[in-house]
Amino acid sequence: MRLLRPLLHLLTGTVAALCAAVTSHAAPQLQVGYMPIMPDAQTFVIAEGLTRHNPLAQARLVMFQNGPEIVQALLSGQLDVAYVGSGPAMVARANGAEVRFVAGNAHGSAHVLALGNLAKYFTPGTTAAEAIARFTQEEGRKPRLTTFPIGSVPSASLQYWLRDQTKAGLDSVQIIYQGENQVVQSLLTGAVDGTLSPDPAADIVLARKPDAKIVDEVTHGAAGAGLLVREKLVQEQPELVRALVQAHYEASELLQKQPQKAAVAVQKHIGGGRLPIAVIHAALQRATFDADPRFLQRDTEALYAFQSSMGVFKKPLKVDDLFDTSFYDAVKGGQP
Helix, strand or coil, X not given: CCCHHHHHHHHHHHHHHHHHHHHHCCCCCCEEEECCCHHHHHHHHHHCCCCCCCCCCCCEEEECXXXXXXXXXXXXXXXXXXXXXXHHHHHHHHCCCCXXXXXXXEECCEEEEECHHHHCCCCXXXXXXXXXXXXXXXXXXXXXXXXXXXXXXXXXXXXXXXXXXXXXXXXXXXXXXXXXXXXXXXXXXXXXXXXXXXXXXXXXXXXXXXXXXXEEEECCXXXXXXXXXXXXXXXXXXXXXXXXXXXXXXXXXXXXXXXXXXXXXXXXXXXXXXXXXXXXXXXXXXXXXXXXXXXXXXXXXXXXXXXXXXXXXXXXXXXXXXXXXXXXXXXXXXXX
């Protein structure tokens, strides 16, 4: 027995050392960035377990209030994956972040929402330029419009709309750049007169302010968002990236074909989980969810051309380099 004790201690220490070694070399937890907005709805559907595959089950989900914040997190190496708009993704890529879109989230037009004090000037047959000019003359000030920070898709879409619709462009209004929560609060308190921002902001305001209305739609520059991953993840864990795209595809199909089922999951992650389900339904009905990154790539190229004309990018960026369609093609090809 005396001879066995040293041997047992040796074996115990060896097993403990091996366990520590295995733990130290275990794959680090996946860091995933997202925003509480409708274009990131796939994230919520996957996280709530409504897809057959759930690669986010063990991931750490980190919420951000706007795309530029996600850019900073990508540049500092804090995120492996991001559900983010193409505008911030281009900024991240242009500043050295080796990232690729492997799937699309949602695409379509963006909506310009006006509160009652501004909406009343948007009458049938009145152009946006005329409505803004009348407001400025009669109210004695320029309209205050809120949107996401410079570099985001909504801010670019608003700039395009102003340049396209008004002769004075950006000078015809006062733009206030804010995060998602601040945009909604500014609208509800009447601190601003309108917005161009992602859903559910418009739906929240429309539900609480009967005199608010959507006064226009913007298709150019409304590039949408997608599933962005680090190239290092593509190279080192391609099966994980494929699993992310597989789940993304399944979530997109559910959102498009069974929005009422998906709405429950989306409701938990948007508006602090306090929004009426009817508001979520309305926002889902206006969106087009498609995991094909080619839709996002087409719109991103248009957005890049516009932002380049505005001097956003100091050096050329190849939009093609921001996309990897191979994972989506493999997933799509394996569907029944």
